[in-house]
Amino acid sequence: MNAAVEKFADLERVVSRLNLRYGMSIDEDRLEDWPELFVENGRYIIDPRENRDLGLDGGYWMYYTSRGMMRDRVTALRHVNVFNKHYYRHLSSETFIESVEGDVIASRSNYLVVETNWEGKSQLLSAGVYHDKISIKDGEARFLEKVVVPDSFHTRTAIISPL
Amino acid sequence: MNQMIANDTSTNWNWRSDFTRVPYEVYVDQQLFDLEQEKLFRGPCWHLIGLECEIREPGDFETTYIGTTPIVYSRGPDADVHAFVNRCAHRGARVIRELRGNNPNPSCPYHNWRYDITGNLVSVPMQKGLKGKGGYSEDFSKDCHGLQRLRIHAGVLFATFSEEAPTLREYLGEPIWERIAMIGSKPLRVTGYQRQTVQCNWKLFVENNRDTYHGPQLHSFVPNFGLVNPTERAQVDVEPPHALLTSRLPTDEEGVAKIPAPRGRFELEDTGLSQSINELEDIQVSVVSIFPSSLFTCIRNVRSCRRLIPKDPNTMEIEYIWFGYEDDDEEMREVRRKQNNILGPAGYVAMEDAEVLEMIQNGISRDGAEGFIELGGNGTESTDHFNTEATVRGFWKGYCELMGIETSAEAATEEAG
Numbered sequence A: 001m002n003a004a005v006e007k008f009a010d011l012e013r014v015v016s017r018l019n020l021r022y023g024m025s026i027d028e029d030r031l032e033d034w035p036e037l038f039v040e041n042g043r044y045i046i047d048p049r050e051n052r053d054l055g056l057d058g059g060y061w062m063y064y065t066s067r068g069m070m071r072d073r074v075t076a077l078r079h080v081n082v083f084n085k086h087y088y089r090h091l092s093s094e095t096f097i098e099s100v101e102g103d104v105i106a107s108r109s110n111y112l113v114v115e116t117n118w119e120g121k122s123q124l125l126s127a128g129v130y131h132d133k134i135s136i137k138d139g140e141a142r143f144l145e146k147v148v149v150p151d152s153f154h155t156r157t158a159i160i161s162p163l
Numbered sequence B: 001m002n003q004m005i006a007n008d009t010s011t012n013w014n015w016r017s018d019f020t021r022v023p024y025e026v027y028v029d030q031q032l033f034d035l036e037q038e039k040l041f042r043g044p045c046w047h048l049i050g051l052e053c054e055i056r057e058p059g060d061f062e063t064t065y066i067g068t069t070p071i072v073y074s075r076g077p078d079a080d081v082h083a084f085v086n087r088c089a090h091r092g093a094r095v096i097r098e099l100r101g102n103n104p105n106p107s108c109p110y111h112n113w114r115y116d117i118t119g120n121l122v123s124v125p126m127q128k129g130l131k132g133k134g135g136y137s138e139d140f141s142k143d144c145h146g147l148q149r150l151r152i153h154a155g156v157l158f159a160t161f162s163e164e165a166p167t168l169r170e171y172l173g174e175p176i177w178e179r180i181a182m183i184g185s186k187p188l189r190v191t192g193y194q195r196q197t198v199q200c201n202w203k204l205f206v207e208n209n210r211d212t213y214h215g216p217q218l219h220s221f222v223p224n225f226g227l228v229n230p231t232e233r234a235q236v237d238v239e240p241p242h243a244l245l246t247s248r249l250p251t252d253e254e255g256v257a258k259i260p261a262p263r264g265r266f267e268l269e270d271t272g273l274s275q276s277i278n279e280l281e282d283i284q285v286s287v288v289s290i291f292p293s294s295l296f297t298c299i300r301n302v303r304s305c306r307r308l309i310p311k312d313p314n315t316m317e318i319e320y321i322w323f324g325y326e327d328d329d330e331e332m333r334e335v336r337r338k339q340n341n342i343l344g345p346a347g348y349v350a351m352e353d354a355e356v357l358e359m360i361q362n363g364i365s366r367d368g369a370e371g372f373i374e375l376g377g378n379g380t381e382s383t384d385h386f387n388t389e390a391t392v393r394g395f396w397k398g399y400c401e402l403m404g405i406e407t408s409a410e411a412a413t414e415e416a417g
Helices: A003-027 A049-054 A067-079 B002-007 B030-041 B168-172 B174-183 B202-210 B330-342 B350-363 B390-403 B411-416
Strands: A038-046 A062-064 A086-092 A096-101 A104-117 A122-137 A140-150 A154-156 B021-023 B047-051 B060-066 B069-075 B081-085 B100-102 B121-123 B151-153 B156-160 B188-198 B233-239 B242-248 B283-290 B294-299 B302-312 B315-325 B370-372
Touching: A003 A086, A003 A096, A003 A104, A003 A122, A003 A140, A038 A067, A049 A140, A049 B188, A062 A067, A062 B330, A086 A122, A122 A154, B030 B302, B030 B390, B047 B060, B047 B069, B047 B294, B047 B302, B047 B315, B060 B302, B069 B156, B081 B151, B081 B156, B168 B174, B174 B233, B174 B242, B174 B283, B174 B294, B188 B350, B202 B283, B202 B302, B202 B315, B202 B350, B202 B390, B233 B390, B242 B390, B302 B330, B315 B330
Parallel strands: A038 A140, A154 B188
Antiparallel strands: A038 A062, A086 A104, A096 A104, A104 A122, A122 A140, B021 B370, B047 B156, B060 B069, B060 B100, B069 B081, B151 B156, B188 B315, B233 B242, B242 B283, B283 B294, B294 B302, B302 B315
16 A cells, blocks of 8 residues: 555544544533534534525524534533433444645545434434534644534424534 | 314313413314314415515425415516415326426426416316327316415515405504514525424414513523523514514613623623624514414524424424525624524524423323413403513414304303312
């Protein structure tokens, strides 16, 4: 294997691992870890496919433009908001690297989120694509931006935790 | 149908004439659901179906539902606006099978009946048969087999199935008519759509949106993060069967609106969510709840229409249309986007409504129990505060009138004791 191919495979592993950590932080109810996977002015956006396909810029399910906004979400879920107990389980696919420019990687991967309710019943909550921009600095990967694009643009009940 | 309900003694529904009780059966009964389709959704009511700015070019169409009936609204060749039932006049298949698009000549896939985008039938295969055999009779006229048309009102688009419905302005009443005119006083721009299924009866959702009692109780995000201002001036206009809720900023001696600094148990780490730009005079919250199931909501700088679509007694869907204005600059667009984190299926506030309404639907059983609606007494008067359930009583007042349900002044009180 030549050096370039090896580097590329390394990048795929780094990105996949970051997405795995992202999903596990939510699935294992370590919500506080979720904002820390982002840079300070990182963006976390859920942009349902219908709007993205139409090029509309205002119908986001979540539109967080800083780690502070993500931490606020966690504070609200922990201390303030009312919702039923539930578990999310994230499955993300292998990563497709779109581009590498300097220390910024643009990548895509597919995801499924299965929701299990307080009575133990599971249902598919969302299927879609992650469009990620990731920076690698000092050997550490963080999201500059994570745009979740659910194919499931018609959702049920409520989206409580990040998808 | 009316008789069937009245004679159904197994469901001993006691409707008090002051609407301070609601029998839980009304949220689960299939017969009542079917009667609602006839009396309300296909009856003399107007329904908000969309915005004219969604269909700009001739041939543009959008789809939605009124009650359980699929409909299309469209721009005709002469820039005219139309609404019709999305169901082939031949065998009932959906003629249009996309959420939206541009198609001057939609055709049914089943037998290829072809229409124009205003609902006229244009061509029918085998109309005269083949080689003199078969086909339709001489008196078959395409004019008699178009798609079923609805009456429509332009601008913010409203439609009705009924020739008996009054004009839209009469139907809404002046305060609501004027509020909608105020919100739509400059060209609108659609910024997004959201779609959501909630496992509850549609009436629970309508009650919830005009219920001014639950706000600070259920949605503690708002007071806890200091996003509510206790000095705002509330106004509840009960216009049975509709309701109009308004909250205005306090003003100083010169009448200038003041935006006070947020104070609550928690502080937002990023205050982007709480930043707003004053528009719509000093109105901070405006909820227009149009009977039976349309909502027109402005909260701070977030604007939406909602179409509530009943699917069965236990299921409803919400279709949000989010909008701003053509002349919004980038700063205003960003303010609207950030504030929108409060609403929609993942919104700090709106997600709680969906969760709670499903809990109600889950908890209801047909055992004669009923809801208790006496906050603020038993009237349906307008008030200058939110500490009342007058709007909910107003909903049931209008509902029973239009459904032809009889109420009783004394019987219910005695039996309840």
